[in-house]
Amino acid sequence: MAVAINHSAFGEKLTTWLVSREKQVCHRQLLLISGSKAFCEQQLAFVTAHFNNRTIHASGCVLNTVPQALALKQTTQLLGSTCSLAIYDAFDAFRPSALLALAGTVSGNGLLVICTPDLKDWPEYKELTTNHYLSYGHDCTFSAFRNYVATEFRDNEATALLQENGICRLPPPLPVTKPDSVKLLTPFASLDQQTTFAAMSNLSGEGVSLLTADRGRGKSTLLGMLAARWLLSGNSVSICSRFPDSVSAIFEGIKRIAPNLEIKADRSVVCGENAISWLPIDHPQLMDDTSAVLIIDEAANLPIPELKLLCEHFSRVILSTTMRGYEGTGRGFLTRFIPWLTNTFSRVNYYSLVTPIRWSEHDPVEALLNTVFQLTTEPVEELIRPKIPRKTHSISSNELYFSEVTDKSPEAFASVLTLLMSAHYQTTVDELVRLCDTPDNHTLVARLNGRVVGVLNIQFEGGDLLQSLAQDVASGKRRLNGHLSAQSISHFIASADIASYRYCRVNRIAVEPDYQRKGIATYLLNSLVKWLEPFEVDAITTSFGATPELIGFWRTCHFEPVKAGLKRDASSAEYSLLMWQPVSGNATALAPLVAARFTQELMLHHERHIFNLPEHLHSDTNSSNSAQATAFTNCNMAILQQVISKQRHIQHARGSLVWLLNRYNTLYGTRDFALSQAVAVLTNFALYFDDLPTFISHYHLTGKKQAYDFATAKLIEVMEWDDEGFHHRLRH
Template sequence: MEAFLDKLKEDLENAIEGRHRRLVVLSGNDPQKLGEALSKVLLLYDKLREEKGLGEGKVLYVFHDEFPEARQIKDVAKGSVKENAKKIKLEIRVYEESNKLLGTTYQGIVLDLTRDLKPNDVGRLVEVVEGGSPVILLVPTWEEWDEWETIFKKNLCVPQYPQPRHVFITWFKRKILEHPSHVYHVDKDKKVKQELFESPKYKKKELEIPKEIRFPKKLYALALTQDQVEVIHSMEWMLGRKKKHRVLVITADRGRGKSGALGIALAGFVQAFSKSKSGFVKVIVTSGDPFGVQTLFKLLMKAAETIGMKAKKIERDGTIYEVHGESWSVEYWPPLKAAEKNADLVVVDEAAGVPVPVLHKIWRNHKRSVYATTIHGYEGAGRGFNVRFLPTLLNDKGTEIKHVKMDEPIRYAPGDPVERWLYDVLLLDAEPAKLDEEDLKAIEEGRLKYLRLDPKWLFSKEGEDLLRNLFGIYVLAHYRNEPDDLGMIADAPHHSVRAVATDTGKVVGALQLAEEGPIPEDMIDDLLRGGKIPGNIIPDRFLKHLRVRDFAFTRGWRVVRIATHPEVQGKGIGTFALAKASEEAKERGYDWIASGFGVTEKLLKFWIRSGFLPVHMSPDRNPTSGEFTILVAKPLTPKLKWMILEANRLFRRKVLLSLHLNYRTLEWDAAKLILETDPIPINPSLRKPKLHPVDVDRLWIYSYGPMTFEAASDLIYRLAITYWSQPRKWRPEIDEDTKITLITKVLQGRDWEEVEEETKIKFRKQVAVLKEFGRRCLRTYWNIEKEGGTGVSNENVEYFVSRYGKKVFDIE
């Protein structure tokens, strides 16, 4: 190993000079040998730090503490470092804490991958290491590692497919060998590969602070790069008092210091804004989870202290949720809550991980908002944010936008070889294919091909370009895309990948499909009682909500993802993909094809056009996406046709009767579309609502007289329920505005003003269409025109008397 260490020392010396990182891989199954080899590498690094006059460094060590072998490796290395090292200390953590390490900085890292390789963990943790440091991976024996059963792989399995595929680690190994790295086989005491990287000597640039500034100069001194200076200065622009919306957009790759710069800038903002505003200054910070904004809060505390502002923090379990002073506060709220709350400024960190509808709500509801997002990173894709959100803002005349791009890394110098490897292995920079005129012509003419892709080939050298284009489409089409998704495509045994390509060879559509069912017989009763099962989302929901045991014995495909190249959406590519997937599912003998997604009217229309029916919807909005998750299904066999039709009928009844409760905030266009998917009416025999004669007369005086809606709301509610429950041929004819008003005002019970804001139907029009609805019901169900309203007839009084007795009405 001495020759290996000599070359590693030479490379690390260059890395320190160039402020770059180096990738070191130690492979073996003997925990004692692995621990000893790791100790030699760490002590070599320690000695180098001493020779270079560097201060004490923290090396992060992350492992799975439930495995004895992993504990043994850690103990050997920890003991050796504690006894012999002078310039480094090990900080021991477990993978379950990886979220909490976001935004921290270390002078080296050891990732024990001997028991697991979770792509998200690699993406998160490698980026906490600063330049001039080693990134050390501990892995099983090199030749056996490909088919190692890791925790991640096991969690991808389902009862029907208990063994994973072994594709991702083979890809991971290939990418290590394709990039500059040091790979040593500890068990065989020989190097697998050793390639040095020539880093240019790093020269720190002097920062230029703008001459005219409104924030204290001490704040600018906290910046580490010129890009951070630009972010801080741009936050001064947010102080403007114009009537228009002010939006600051910050885009950067991972590790560019956007969160830290925002934390520093917020101290200046609240101080300056409080001087110009009487009253309390409130800033809301949001992100997919509170761990993502810890760097922002920590730098805010530091910045506040630097400029003499008294600041206190509110923590829960070591996580900061608020920093506040006497007349200001900066608070974390989840995205949906942030959209609804009042604030002087809203800051969205990792905006690409927040659904576009929620971003729109935040923008519309606040005069000042900041959107910071990673272009390439495990949290989401900034380009997707650019494609789906920014165009709306740019086209809005009432919005002013300032855009800052951050390029310079904070922790290491540009051109870092470990960053290049990380982006390559996790496809963080995957892009869709570039389309030319010939490709666009092929799409217009429908010259499309349906590709059935083998994951093993897809992750090979031959298939890699197609994989990048396909994954790039996912990145742009979905609000959240993670490295774990890449691992799932590779190794989930029940998942299949399909693509749509032009006959010119460009990938323009992508599908990910999961086989679900049949459910093992010994699990059915448990699921009916509320038990859980890995995967099998569609059978599980059918058992729990439709309660039909037979569905457990069926098999089908769940569409996990379907995405179209962003430049050619709306041209039938998705519809083509679903049609071909349905054909293939039939060939395979499947009973159904289904999917689940955050419901919007546009998306639901797309699925309904392809023959799918809605069958279930979550009773609560997803706390991250802010949407109700809906399931849609399409039968492929006669037996499944009646099950799915009945599921749709019962689902519509559930929605209809819950619009005033669980689904009161469901968007009206989605609610209307759900109620109108009615191949079987909710109540096929309902010809006429059963109203008491007194109620019929009340309906007349409401429809033709002075009675207000509030006095007759119980009647209109019952009639609305009848309208959406009975066959179409027996319904009164009403226009679209009436349907919308029935859903929003009557069934959801919203205020007149709220209905007007949501639907753009004016108050007077709402009142008018509801009265007209009453008249149409009178004509359709009771054949009553304007003449009427003379009270309850003697005949009906006799009926009351015979039923309840004279004393009730005090009739002689």
Template sequence: MLSLTGRVKLDPRLIVEEAMNTGERRLIVISGNDSPEVASEIAKIWLSKREGRLLIATHMGINLDRIPLDDATSIDFDQTEEVLGGTWDILIADISHQFRANDIGRLIEVVRGGGLAILTIPPAEEWINSMTEFQRRFMVPPFESRGVRQLFKSRFLSSIGKRGTFLLGEEVRGELCGRVSKDRAPIERTGDPLFDLCATRDQQRVLRSILDAFKERKRAFILTANRGRGKSAVIGIALSLIMNRSKIRSAVVTSPSIEGVQTIFNFLMRGLDAQGVNYEPLIREGRIIALRFKGKDVFYLTPESAAEVEVSLKVVDEAASIPVTTLFKFLGGGFTIFSSTIHGYEGAGRGFSLRFLGRLRKSGIPHAEERMDEPIRYPPDDPVERWLYDFLLLDAEPGEPPKNLEATYREISLDSISEEYLRKFYGIYILAHYRNRPNDLATLLDAPHHFARSLEAEGEPIVSIHLAEEGGLPNSLLEDMVRGMRDLPGHMIASRIVLHYSFKSFGRLRGWRIVRIATHPELQGMGFGTRALAEVEREARGKSVDWLGAGFGATEDLLRFWVRSGYHPVHISPSRNTVTGEYSVLVLKPLSEEASKLTEEVLKEFKRRVLASLHDVYFSLNPMVARLLLKSKLDGGKAKLSTSQRSRLLGYVKGSYVYELASDAIHEVVRSYFWQGKDCLTPREEAILVAKVLQGKPWETLKSRFGVKEPYELLREIVSNLLSCLDGLRDEA
């Protein structure tokens, strides 16, 4: 057995006692060649005093045999999402070979109060100078020689030693906090078996509020909290009561992943058990996807599908990770429960509060709101929770907007940026984007081809910009990419243009991809985002960069911003994202002469594909988004009409023919209009042309989508205006 007291200056037995006595968690990081064995000994000390559950996480089982503990649950880091909702007393995670920020966020939070989170690494200097599997994906050509920056590991090690956290190894950090017990106020037992399933007073209060909102026929109930407060559990209990005691026959639950609703289903079953109701779960690949009872059913759908289905009761869990446009689709009728983490690794919950709740409150839609504060697994003010939020910047927020808004462009040195500036810089992302993950922070800090810029006023960041270098690829790799044999991570735009359009020479050009750009939420709409893009372009031109680009889930507002800034859409994914319901789009702005020539060729191929696919592959694409995809101006593309087509087109415009008799000719002139990137019609008129002529939507769809009473006559008028726009075509017709 290892001599713990001889190896370190701080006896781990005291850390174990302090955790048990305070009811708080303690984090222990062990460094050294024997760190897995030392972790086992510390776990045995804890287990010698109390029974408990043990979770072990490793990368592909490496070092698992060096943690000789029985009755433990062992998982790979790729399975961390599967343990969410579970509770363990001790965590041992060997992060020697895999160190992903997302995994740390998930694993730390499954440890209950009084327990230990133990992380093991080799000697600290050896670990800092090695690469984890997560970091290896940064080493893409031609940036390998620069090396990973290792700033995220350094950030991790320097964070250990604060209250409740300890480093044991060659260096010892951390101080015992004292032995004051933190007993919780006992939860009120009501005698109602459903309310007695609640673990905290907060849960009981929220359960009553959900039931009251349903009885009062509110349209929505919004529940927010930090992670670990039992939101999903109380929603599951409420669902069991509403479904069992009301006339509702069907309900849908949704989340960005099927794993996200498992706790809801589990507590739905516990609630039905408490009411003596028999049920039948439908399980697929070990996960519950539906529950049937008493002729009723509750089932899971992806967010986009759940928003469209017609049922009277819907539950949206982790709403912060779902676009606001999709969230508002849930408010069409019935009762919807929205649940969101305010601070957590799932997404930007504070952004959800600003973007969704702000609009909901102004809409006049009847709704109720509640917030939960009391943790389920550990006491309030748990020091390990505070450490996790500080380390991963989960609750980072921008500073107060400066009074003097005279902005300057700043090149940020990630090696020397202050913690205060980093928190404000990253906090802007959290409030502006709904798909932020801790892994994004690690990528920014470590990837050799990623870098940061900001627009700042009075020394405060007001626009945050995350960029990545792409391109400059050797011919040997480009040959493989053209043949579809290789898709290089880290080269999102370059690889897709080479792969999908076979323009090998584009891969040799150097580009900057704008990974993230976000403006302080209180300064949006004032032109700072556009100014920041202009500054990035100025710097890129000065450094002989060939192109700028970006990739994102296409919404009308976002795409309009990029098109207005001179960026051309050059690629759209063939299918929607299952979580957001959006198509992914790449935009490009050429800076050099060679990039301009290649971009024009890419645009021709892109327009051909989109124009030929709107009736099929992109039939469900938002017409307002589709028209923006087609705004780039190209030479040629003049409408080619036969004598018969010209005659029928003229007859349609004059009212002699119905649309159906001239549809082929109308399609040809509409295709010509969008090919040339004309700008004679209003955005609404263009969208109507896309919907009817290019996508083939029914007339009834035009009525409902665009609020048109007489779509037949409106379309005739739009086509007439279009002919006036196309050079000489109306006269010829």
């Protein structure tokens, strides 16, 4: 029961409560401190003083908490470490993924503290680092998500609560129920850990093993014990991870098996001719000893292309990761990497740890956070192993019901969140914030007999919000948060007008596995077109990692390609592809120009075969339609003018540069001419666009910046020269 007391009594009450927790073996607990910054800092002083000689972690940098507080985006650096007290500063911003990563470091009997503005004001509080989900011109004046979280935390009776309005609720610590006696061998902390060690320690032949667990299950410590066992058996072990500090638990495990071996400052352990060594994933020496056992810790936090390379390079690989709620690519690890793993290697062994070690079973903090953030309770091993789809009958559109999820609350999204998270390889638990709080964001579903079988999430973009910045957007001078479609297409065709067109971007589309390939996704998109009629959008767009199957699906739904990415995504190893379906007359009129620009750039793409597009899209960009030809010429000239006026970088004008060189060669051929030297430089620049070091070396330049400046200067020479009516002839 909450009791109103004078603020001066808070410190005494809080200290007494903290001492009582120390006198027994109890579960971890959540302490919510709510009020002004000064009030929260005052209460935190009592808490940190009590934990003075123990490890404290802090995330968020608005409050004066502890000197070593990390920025929210750096919280994942704490993976694998432990603490007695963790402090989350919600005055900075409230990001579920950061809170979950922080909470996962709190050991048994420990305390997780969350500091927030007054709970009644928190939904309207303007966060300092909230731009990660808000598009330019948008503001979150009321956070439905924070309102929901505040209610959940306040109504949870096991949560301790200190409010500046005088509320002090300090529930008694929840004692840990002593588990049934289980005989464990030294140095294991759970039967899970002991049996998995026995199963994995025998290195027989080649292969890949995958060890998964939720946080706090002793996964990293187990890896260390295995590494020590293999070292003592005459094997070298290489360990790689994203952050060096995240492997501290691995070296603690090494000490448990081999206490007499010295752990050196460079994170290495030597035993005779063999060694355990830690190296960052991009270190060249990592690839040297292919006979070593390779351990990849928190694998879902690493780029999938690099994981594939390492698995193919080493004969014995141990992948270890957490996949629920923490790592940004965890879902991609499941949907993209695991299928590749099972299809590539004949022998893949799966292991998992279930029993918590860092805290006790039935931990109330873990249970509360999993409930609040709608985390799936599906066991990780069930997610890994392929499911056998149920047989379902063919479905007609008459059986489906299309509607919008109008209640902007996490509870309303519970039935669709798992589907949405499966729809994109980089989806994290932070998706809930975007779903609940982003203006102009809508979630639409297809139901079959009341059950959600398909989901579509969209975002409105562009429009009047970009009117004043349209010219800067078209040239690339300004890059704004959000508005992906408006910015990409406007910049691609150098058109300021199209920046303020109104777009509907399809963020996610997903169908329940048992109902896939039955036309539900097509039904969702067809229904979306009708649903959008009152909104008067100019075009519907989507962007995704390009695969032949996905490109084929979107083309059957009347979407056409706009722009292909030039670099593979670090997480998915795929090139992005932006596609659109023009809706308004204005957008439809621009479709031939967009198609011509796409073809122009695709012809220069060093892996254009990836996009597997129909032959008619590979045709020459010279249109027989004079109006379209003029529009294409004007577009290229506009792009080049933006480069020489320093509005656009030359690296974003490759297609137009090649167009200019082709026009020049058509007009003047190889004759010795005033522009020959400048044209030769630009020709080499275009030729070595994907191999800039060769261009730099050829012209004895110092680096990329000088190379771009050198090429731009030669382009200016060409564009400013107008003897013999050069510009007129270019346009005609």
